[in-house]
């Protein structure tokens with residue numbers, strides 16, 4: 141599988157960032173100039189998006205369609221819309237399976253992401269009881285992802301090549317799912333010149349998804365779960381490494397942005413000032429997770445053990461028998477107090493609003509619930 145090195149990827153990275161090889165981490169991004177808290181260092185559209193809902197019990201399911209006042213997520217821009225105002229795919233077996241919020245999304249969606257091949261593939265999977273009834277729901281979402289990924293191979297080979305060049309080679313943990321998914325994908329019919337991807341390619345694609353995808357979350361609610369509505373893969377944003385005390389964080393503006401074309405754009409904004417040469421890291425999950433939860437997630441989803449300053453302290457506390465207690469560590473508690481959203485059931489990360497005319501703002505924005513608050517003093 142092709143893996144681009146830092147040198148031949150740099151051309152696509154914004155000038156304030158430099159892509160370098162970082163010992164023990166692969167590629168990573170460092171500041172090429174002084175960066176200010178709140179500064180936007182990357183804004184990028186996805187290579188690929190796919191729904192986070194299983195095929196069988198999706199949000200755009202029959203029972204939802206029966207209730208015209210229900211909300212759903214547009215299959216193109218993933219913004220929240222009313223079922224009664226939507227445009228359905230004319231070829232889907234049920235009008236609620238693929239719904240678009242506007243004629244513009246319908247037209248763009250049918251030509252790019254919900255092509256006749258995708259429509260046929262998803263219809264076939266919706267009749268596959270081996271997939272729907274005998275596998276975990278997660279497998280249905282993986283099937284959606286593979287159909288979206290292979291649709292790229294058919295419609296935009298250069299973008300598919302970019303996807304293949306992201307980090308992730310295929311891990312042992314993916315072999316069983318890759319074999320199963322290969323068996324059902326092989327039963328699809330492919331356009332002339334294309335054939336089913338091999339088990340190895342499927343395993344690599346699954347690994348790339350696990351290591352690089354960003355969750356586009358459902359709107360914040362005090363009582364609801366923190367779950368994804370869709371996932372997106374982004375070429376440059378996937379070069380940010382992880383740190384449990386990050387100096388940058390990601391934002392998206394799915395429901396607030398007016399232009400549906402850019403609704404799935406990802407924005408990476410600095411949390412703090414950073415000098416040139418320092419690595420820019422994001423946290424791959426909520427910063428408030430405990431040491432054990434972080435360690436487990438990093439290993440399961442991303443395949444690495446973290447040796448950031450926070451983990452080193454937590455690990456030594458763990459060995460001392462103090463249980464890796466996050467709150468005992470000064471850096472941790474200062475960071476959490478200053479940069480973690482306190483709103484109930486949120487736990488998002490706070491970053492200052494972008495500086496205006498070079499002047500920093502002391503207003504913080506939460507990257508999950510969107511709440512604005514005054515920056516806390518040291």
Ligand SMILES: C[S@@+](CC[C@H](N)C(=O)[O-])C[C@H]1O[C@@H](n2cnc3c(N)ncnc32)[C@H](O)[C@@H]1O
Pocket residue numbers: 164165166167168306307351352377378379380381382383442443444445446447448
């Ligand atoms: C989204 S990619 C980040 C870019 C990646 N380093 C590359 O070379 O393309 C995620 C992968 O980077 C590596 N990585 C990220 N953060 C790391 C860290 N703190 N320590 C070690 N490896 C890390 C892991 O292999 C992880 O699966």
